[in-house]
Amino acid sequence: MSWPSRIATVAGWGAVRLVPAARRDWVEAVWAEAHEVPAGWPRLAWRAGGLGLIAKEGQMARTIGSWLLFAVAAGAAAWGAWPGPPVSHAAAVQGGILITLALLVGLPLLSRSVLGSPDNRAARWLRAGFYAAILAVLPAQAAIRLFLGTVPRSGNDRHTFDVIQGPGVPGSISGGPGWAGEIGILIFMACFLAVLLALTARRAPVAPATLAIGAGAGLMLGLVMYAITPLGLNVKFPDRPWLHGSAGNTVGALAWILLFCAPLVAGALAGRRCNVEDDPAQAAVAQAWQGFAAGVVSGGVGAMLVTVLGAGTTALMVRSAWVRDFLYHGPHLTASAVYGRELYASQDVSAYLVLFFGFPIIGFMMGLAGTGIANLKPRLPDGGRPGGPPGPGGPEPLPAPPDGGRHVDAEEPTVLAGGADAGPTAPTPVLAHH
């Protein structure tokens, strides 16, 4: 075999990995059959057909589209966040941006090889949402850092800066975390991303409905949290331009309630929706997984949403006079007071990081508690009510498929373990979704 043929063969067998496991046999068949085709153009044409099959069955158009979209968004985020030479710690910030992008690219590839790629819409949307959020935070964070580190030359602003930030060299740009701070943030983000990717992978024992429920609860939590902390997280001196008096207290109380109840309810709902037939032990494990996942997702989505919206609002405020006037129209503050608030808000944005620790942990505990509460109410046979007549029975079971076959029209069940790559003898308890 000549070396071009050898390379084509190796590349072809490697490309087979791009196709979903259920379809690989077919692509491998084309490649194997190429040996029977006369060498030269006919064999090349045969292999070209195989590449076409890989593109079609591997849903390459969607994959390429996703990567292109990510490349454009990542490029725009990096361009917006890239610090200029006058910024101190510029090298650390630049390194942080590059490593963030590398993590966003590398971790999904690693997750795909270990746990499989996401196989449902809820998982894909959740990943896309987190990716968009992380990319949106990069330029917002850069704008805030630049504002926070720019030392005014003179006047009241200089005095305010010295009081809040400490003395600096007039006209210079300083501040921002050094390498230690960047590395800490990157390690934390890598862990956060790893959990997200694991929960949304194909082999994760998490049902799509669980992800959807957790995300819905998290969106609610995030929006309410944003309403009370739109300009950074400062519990001592909360800065709420649009909530005054009792309205702020009411929404604040709602935020506390949601912080604990949203993952609790999400965990209970997700746990109730899942059942492993004829195996109580497996059922308990599966329900615990759903509760855990729903809680963590709700906490993660809530923390991410409030961070993106809060950092975005703060960045817009320091960059746009219109937003500044809109936010502080009511109090009629002096320019110096507004500058002071901007400095405080810019400082407080970094405290959102606390939410990334706290919310998923609270979500994890409350989600599990929710599953436990859901399990306190015993399931009744035949869908009946206590003391009432028996309810209607469940749907008729599907007929057994032919040997080695599968139901063409039957919806594929979500597997608890194993997944599509598991061998035929691997036990695959089924999560039944009511």
Place this chain on the structure above:
Amino acid sequence: MGSRGEFSPQTLAVLAALSGQASAWQHGYALARETGLKSGTLYPILIRLADRGLVEACWQDEPAPGRPRRHLYRLTADGLASATTALAEAELAAAERAGSTARPGASPRRGRGVAAPVVP
């Protein structure tokens, strides 16, 4: 299933090739030669037919020395029934078309369902 409207001419060609030796396993390259289809057309057709339970596939048990195992195909019982019906319907339709165009005064430009004038 099996009415001629469901199958493209290329799929009918594959069904014809497979039903020619219904009980025998056939290779992809042999089917491609018989039908004149390229691999990029043939295999998606085989995949769709297998998804519908009309074709079954398996890997060769003992490959030729130095060669990879080949994938083999044949019609299932359902597939054979569908292929027989679809091919018969296609043949009938072809015969009707040939008959209508052979009749004096008939024009291939006439629309479907328009009766050709009968010359006594």
